[in-house]
Amino acid sequence: YMQVWNLDGVSRLSGYLALGGVVIFGTVLAFSFYLWGVELIGAPKASMIAAIEPVSAAMFSYFWLNVEFTAYDLIGFIAIMLCVLILSKDKKDEFKC
Known part of the structure; x- marks a missing residue:
């Protein structure tokens, strides 16, 4: 339906910033805060x-x-x-x- 084989990927600065935001906030910080919470409680x-x-x-x-x-x-x-x-x-x- 979406023909993912025809997608070009990230090609602009805004795309790279969005990808970096997901990696930093959605992965690194989220997991770090989870581990900190496990240590606390x-x-x-x-x-x-x-x-x-x-x-x-x-x-x-x-x-x-x-x-x-x-x-x-x-x-x-x-x-x-x-x-x-x-x-x-x-x-x-x-x-x-």
Whole structure:
């Protein structure tokens, strides 16, 4: 449909600046801030927050881009939230045999 084999690539300064912005802000700084956050709050809490990220991205797309969701999408959101709640539960609350 898009015939990507006919694209010329980045050819102007604005294209190179946009590419550099994606590399610097979207990759280097984002990953550096994530690692800094893991150092501050610990790996278990950071992984719980990272597990919720797809749901928050979907909510932002719903409110900003007016994306409509199906029942399967909502079931997936609930499944993610339940998994995060189950994993964050303290071990001392479990029954011992």
